[in-house]
Amino acid sequence: MTPTDTAARRAQLRSDIRIAARALPTHFPLGTFIAVNPLAGLQNMPFEQAIRRASDVYGMRGTLPESVFRALYRQGRITDADLEVVLCRRYPNLGDEPDISLADRNVAAIDILRADLLHGHVAPEPRRRFTTRAEQISGELAADIDAHAATWCAAFLGGGSWSVPDHAHGFYTAWRNSVRHDRTLPRAARRKLRAAPERPDDAVLKALERLRIGDEDRVVYLQAHLTRLPGWAAHIQWGADRAAGIDLLQYLAVRLSVEAALAQDAPRPPMTDAPRSSTPTARERAAHLLAVWHAGTIDEAEQATVARVLATMPVGAREMLWQQAFEGHYQDQLLSALTKDDSNADADADADAVPVHTQMVTCIDTRSEGLRRHLESREGYQTFGFAGFFAVAIRFTGLLGGEPMDLCPVLISPSHQVSEKPVGDARRHVAGATGLAAAESSFHTAKQSYTGSFTLAEAAGFLAGPLAAAKTAAPAASGSIRKRLHEWIAPTPTTVLAVSGMPLSERVLFAQAIFQSIGLTGDFARLLVLCGHHSTTENNPYQASLDCGACGGQGGGPNARTAALILNDPEVRAELRMSGIAIPDDTLVVAAVHDTTTDRVTVLDQHLVPAGHRADIDRLTTHLAHAGAHLAAERCNGLPGAPRRRSATRAARHVVKRSLDWAQVYPEWGLANNSAFIIAPREVTAGVDLQRRVFLHSYEAEVDADGTALENIMTAPLVVAQWINCQYYFSTVAPDTFGAGSKTIHNVVGDAGVLTGHAGDLRLGLPQQSVQFADRLIHEPQRLLAVVQAPLARIDTVIDRNPLLKQLFDNDWVSIAAREQAHRSWHRRTRNGWRDWYDDALPTTAFDKEMIR
Secondary structure, X not given: OOHHHHHHXXXXXXXXXXXXXXXXXXXXXXXXXXXOOOOHHHOOOOHHHHHXXXXXXXXXXXXXXXXXXXXXXXXXXXXXXHHHXXXXXXXXXXXXXXXXXXXXXXXXXXXXXXXXXXXXXXXXXXXXXXXXXXXXXXXXHHHHHHHHHHHHHHHHHOOOOOOOOOHHHOHHHHHHHHHHHOOOOOHHHHHHHOOOXXXXXXXXXXXXXXXXXXXXXXHHHHHHHHOOOHHHHHHHHHHOOOOOOOOHHHHHHHHHHHHHHHHOOOOOOOOOOOOOOOOOOHHHHHHHHHHHHOOOOOOHHHHHHHHHHHHOXXXXXXXXXXXXXXXXXXXXXXXXXXXXXXXXXXHHHHHHOOOOOEEEEEOOOHHHHHHHHHHOOOOOEEEEEOOOOOOOOEEEEOOOOOOOEEEOOOOOOOOEEEEEEEOOOXXXXXXXXXXXXXXXXXXXXXXXXXXXHHHHHHHHHHHHHHXXXXXXXXXXXXXXXXXXXXXXXXXXOOEEEEOOOOOHHHHHHHHHHHHHHHOOOOOOOOEEEEEEEEOOOOOOOOHHHXXXXXXXXXXXXXXXXXXXXXXXXXXXXXXXXXXOOOOOOOOEEEEEEEEOOOOEEEEOOHHHOOHHHHHHXXXXXXXXXXXXXXXXXXXXXXXXXXXXXXXXXXXXHHHHHHHHXXXXXXXXXOOOOOOEEEEEOXXXXXXOOOXXXXXXXXXXXXXXXXXXXXXXXXXXXXXXXXXXXXXXXXXHHOHHHHOOOOHHHEEEEOOOEEEEOOOOOOXXXXXXXXXXXXXXXXXXXXXXXXXXXXXXXXXXXXXXXXXXXXXXXXXXXXXXXXXXXXXXXXXXXXXXXXXXOOOOOOOOOOOOHHHOO
8 A cells, every 4th residue: 555545544534533523522621611512513403313313323312201201291391282282383284184983982183192192102212323343242342442441541631640651642652552561451452452553543444444344334433432432532522632642533543452452353243233122013002002091992993093193103203292392381481471461561660660770780690590580679770681701701810820711601712811910918818828729739649649648647637537527517617717717828818900901992892792782872870780600619520510601611700800890991981982882970880799609799899999889889788698698598499408497597508508518419500490591671571580590681672773782692692501501401311421420429530520430431411419309300401492582584684694593493402482572472483484482382172181191
């Protein structure tokens, strides 16, 4: 083979690996854990087709099991009307079918299909169809190859005290130079692996040849290997462009080389797809249904007629129909709650209105909905929703230095460096914090080393034991003492952010982006609050999942502080006036941060508040404490172990205690139960308890004549919300594949992720304790509903010129309900244009419901 032919084969292999990797999810490290859609690589397919494809590749389930849906039906969470709507939408000719005479009853076709949903044979468990040669030989052999690959990945990426030999030369070279000494492999396999090629691409090609995998089967076969350990494969793919020393080519070279060495002498099964599980025929389903109905003597013709109707709805389609009914029930209720009779409300509201003294812009995060609702229960407050990075995409360096943090959505790159500077002398803080960090680092290094742990136990055990007991038995008291001790050693200094390096033109653009997006271009209050959010927990590898997704999995405090400085700048305000946004001279913009675990809101940079606004800040602080305490009491309704008698004061103390408890696996529910994204004025949702299930982005269509603001909202915050929604969805319906298992048996592997137990695959997605408690689902897995109040033609224009949005909406990853004005009806966007939201609803049939229940 000529060098040209060899280069071409290598290039084609790399292309095949890229295609095979499309089925892998994106996986961010724990420190910047970002919610993602695990099936983002399949978004070019309709949702139903994508989950079937994923089922073939992973052997995973794409919805809740039918048994769960049937339980939800019995609880009233799904109704007959919900089922009828989805059946008629899926099978529009059902109404034309004549009734079927069974014994002494006449049965409509829709009743037969609904009865099959309720009582039919349960669909078989999903199975992987595309398998490796090792899987085809034996499950034990496949598990051995997985264990070998996982062990090497953990050793190479885990950041342990002892690094892998030849680590600097890359994953494949390090493995190749050491595998001959790996006694977990048989001697014959080690002998074969000594001859492994120097290049990983040559190793893959050689292994595929030895396994007799033809070029036409290569992509599918590579994908079968990548999806055996999707967690490690996904993390490797994420780190490939970050000089991590490992990529999917090297990873596959190791897997395939070991497989070829172990499986070459084993019997060679034919390269075929794994068989699908058998499903009952239509006649078997009809016989089963008639037996459930106790229909008596039914002749062959009648049974054949029932079977013909059932054949229109394959068993494999039922779970998706259940899913649509499940979603439709909530969506109908939400839109009904947002449809108000405000014909006489405007005049009454104007007569009784209290002047707005404080406006607050919070993150669109679902947890902010509760804070806004409780704050607005006090007169004089007006709230808005905007992505929590407040349009300032920054790379932030704190007072102590260290690695800068990118505080912006991962869809964009930070445009400016912002650093924190002390006001006055901060040397004691820096020295104290540096000393504490060094001591903690030394402690962990000693604890993890092979010999130092024994010395550490002798030297510090008498202190570590009582401290651990205090943190366990009295977390609140222990946390308070530790906080006071930390403040004594490293007192918190007064600081300010350096933003003067930003050009004036860009600072003005930041300000315009905020105000025009939320429609706040006039009638400014005396106090304007930008409230970001973060979380406080102990011993929680998944803390970043509770922080602000719009800030890259970090807290949003620095963004709020940066934006407040920009909006208070006289030069920026002067430029804004020229564009029609006049901020009064006595309007003060302040930054705040909401701790979503404790529901405490802290006003930041109070040293910058002028004396004339001190009373406003004091009033704000009092009312935020009131709103936070009542929100804590509301959240305690669903938190395991929360006090039964929940006064606001007691609830506030309890959530603080949870945040300090290092054994607490349910510190808060995060964004569990997220279901909708509303792009509309606050008037649409004001006064409605949305139960912290909805992302709220303010939008005024009248201010956005060219649709720029709507496009920015739909192409960035809405897309990120869809990632969050899918992360929670698939962590719930497919926990073994895309969930992280139980926190109680997690082992952290550096910053890469967690293992369940001491070995195995890197876990994807959210832990079990983020989506359920015991056997009770906390998160209802539903696809996101976008609710938009804007001209329908404008929405179409935005979607049509953004391919990603067309994928999401046209392929049913996200549904959309829209109306042009507050008093108009809601419409559903379909491939054939906009239709009234309720036009698929049919009256309940006259069939005797007891027959199917």
